[in-house]
Amino acid sequence: MILEEKYDVIVVGGGHAGCEAAHASAKLGSKTLLVTQNLETIARMSCNPAMGGIAKGQIVREIDALGGVSGIVTDESSIQFRMLNRSKGPAMWSPRSQCDRKVFEQKWREKLEANKNVDFWQDTVYELLIKEGKLMGIITKMGIEIHGKSVILCNGTFMNGLIHLGEKNYEGGRAGEANSRGITKQLIDLGFKSGRMKTGTPPRLDGRSIDYSKTEEQKGDKEAEKFSYTDTKILKKQHSCFITYTSNEVHDILKEGFDKSPMFTGRIKGLGPRYCPSIEDKIERFSDKNRHQIFIEPEGVNTVEIYLNGFSTSLPEDIQLRALRKIKGLENVKMFRAGYAIEYDYFPPTQLKHTLETKIIENLYFSGQINGTTGYEEAACQGLVAGINAHQKNNNKEEFILNRSEAYIGVLIDDLITKGTDEPYRMFTSRAEYRLLLRQDNADIRLTRKGHELGLASKERVDKLNVKIQNSEILMNFLEKQSVSPEEINSLLEEKGSALLKQKVKIKSIVSRPHIWMEDLMKIKSLQSFVNENNIGRDSITQTEIEIKYTGYINKEKVAASKLIKLEKISIPENFDYSKLNSISSEAREKFNKIKPKTIGQASRISGVSPADINILLIYIGR
């Protein structure tokens, strides 16, 4: 049967990538179909019921600044908010929210259903519909053909997903859900390379069986903040998480199961991430550590289910339970379900362009975990980019590509496209060369206008942005002109251990002292009234403060970033013949041919390519 409707964009998979993709393309005007195996699991958080974190929080803010939905939905389902790394510089501040899993899903679905350009179809996509080498749409397991101009695959961990628990394994895309088969084989026949990756998840526990008195409480921030630049509400009631630790006793029990572990017996193919190891990994590699930290995180306000962070495992269930019961606070714990490992297909992302369109099949896009990333935020931003680009291309509009000095999203995609990945890729701030420029506080300044030009970010957002910028400017002016006297401020300075004033100085010079914050300076009457009279928001104050304190460093990065942009502007012709370059190293020639970099900047980031190779390339394209 052929479904009558013809779509502009078909999104396969309703996870974080799929939802952002569907929303973006629909919002921009494309007739979009979201195909998912189960409408009830749209936007499901497979693992940790939380969004954000170090580097990831920055990504969510960028998604929001562009007009995506993840930030809004996070705010609407937040049950605990913390701004991480507060004690470090502003480039490191990272928002993180613990969310109510059910509410998160519900809110996402509401947003999608509210857009009349989004249609839904519950089914499993079995194959792509390809006629004479051209992508026409999809074919489902039930044999239904659906036509679409472009297709975005966001299959997450579902493709040929294999769940491992102890010595058992069974096919599945997630606990309690079927996997999907068919597409991988077809893609391989079409010339794609694929591999296997692995990830894991911890057990879920019955909160009623936990003795919290034996654990440490981790509260949310006193003053919560939020992700979205829109008018979402700030969380009023914070819920706590709890911390406990494993012990040698726990480790010994876990070790008993090693001979049944799919990891150690080699039954799992596929690499897991080094930085999200299972508890058995941790014990094995760091055997001299006699305790590991565990976080007890609530899954929602209206449920007792607990997510046990730090205890990802695929050891047999009986071992899991026995080990858990040796943990302080969990002596009588009951599991809702055991932890497990899952391996799944992924496609090396060097097969994609920066728009996330595949190089082999036109109008086919890949986004999310199938590109080898891990994390909701990493997936969501890819979905956003793919959704935008599918729309743009269908309408002969400009490609949407962010570069490394504009956004973490740019860093992520460029890393994937240029370097590929052989373990699940997760964002770290250290991956960004221009960390100081890519902060959580200035995502709107960097990206909202772009989002607005596309048609994704609303005018309200731009208006808000303009107010923020204006306010920081007049505040800066004020600080430069207004003086403060020694009497007004010396007691504060003394308190902070800072040098006392002997005469009046402009307030700005005090702000530039490393240990003094604007918050502290609100004691100054003239400043306080200025801020109140002009309605200067916290975000503007933060902007101004950052500018004053860190100009030197920020400018250093800006200069470096502008050099990068110059290299990015030197483009390499589409079908450049690298065999002309006899003098470059054979490794470089191989990589150039494989990746076909578009700019000199991109070419320079390919591993194995030396500066001499780049210089030679420059000669050939130079004139």
Next chain:
Amino acid sequence: MNYFNPEDTICAITTGGGMSAIAVIRISGDKAIEIINSVFSKNITSAITHSIHFGTINKDNDILDEVLISIFKDTKSFTGEESVEISCHGSVYIQNKIVQLLIEKGCRTATAGEFTMRAFKNGKLDLSQAESVADLIESESASAHKTAMHQLRGGFSNQLQGLRTQLIDFASLIELELDFAEEDVEFADRTKFLELLSEIQKTLSKLIESFSLGNVIKNGIPVTILGSPNVGKSTLLNCLLNEDKAIVSDIAGTTRDAIEDTLIIGGFNFRFIDTAGIRNTKDTIENLGIKKSLDKANQSKIILFLLDTTQNISDQITELEKVKKQHSEKILIVQNKTDVSETSLEMKNVISISAKSGKGIDHLKKELLSFVNTYSISDNESIVTNLRHFEELQHTLNEIEEVIKGMEIGLSGDFLSVNVRQALYHLGSITGEVTTDTLLGNIFGKFCIGK
């Protein structure tokens, strides 16, 4: 990792960098005239193209050299950019001092083949020459790398590797604090950081010093002549002085004091220090003299240990071994009086001479020169390499000093890491890439991460 950055003004010794009568240093780029003007004795900003000017190159108030400079304006030059060529005197020391001064004023040393690249880019070279230009670049940079790592004595490359490891570990610790603040790992405290940094600073300073052509060459490379009494030390000194145009200072003093004289070999200033013969003695005054000799030896860059097989050799060898223990890397063993003694010493690398007859003196001079040349070398590639190393090491040190300053005022890791990354970048241009992957790998290897 020195990319062809077309915006920089570059400079290099065009004539090969070795000792010669005249040398030519070329500067190309839009700051060329500005830079030369800042060091030249005349104001040449309004000079016309293809004009030649006579004057001096000055560093502060010191005259480095009398030179002729040629001006090439607009595109009428080899590279097609504004260029200046300095014709200076060919002492290696002078050439290098001038280039160092230019660097201070805003130039950067050209990378392998860079002038030719610019010439090509500006249409000055034929398209069909592209291949050869490319070949040139590839081979020059490959050999540059090789000479950098292999040619130098004294475990330089080992030290660089050690430094790199120290820096990466430090960078990892900083990044650990930043990206993994939520993890249950032990973070280093600031005192540990400061300790690490001061170690790095020491290593860097030592390395830079060993490069610093200025210090050593300015005052003459100190060479102490050691040996037992009467092996012919003074004869050797006289022999050297007679053969070459020596700058002779007052030769006065007893053989119990150290006597110094400078002389130029191969364009380098050597300062020879004649000493009292060392031997086992109970004479207090003599012992004072001997101690002085050994002190001088400690301060020298090179020790010529003179042996005489016409006397009791075993005592001499004992003294030699004592000195060798401390200074094995800077000793040249010289056997004197080979005109009268046929005995050959069973040792490796002995230079045979006769100070009286002059036999073997040329060979000795060559050996002396090659000692120096491991620091500052005689062919074009190596000089550029070394100066660039010096530049990069200096940049690295500057960045580390910024980190220390930052720590002292309590800046957080994300700011410190800006400087640390720059330091790694500069070091990386000598040793090779450091990428984020290396850092991340280092972190994951050492710390248990993973919520």
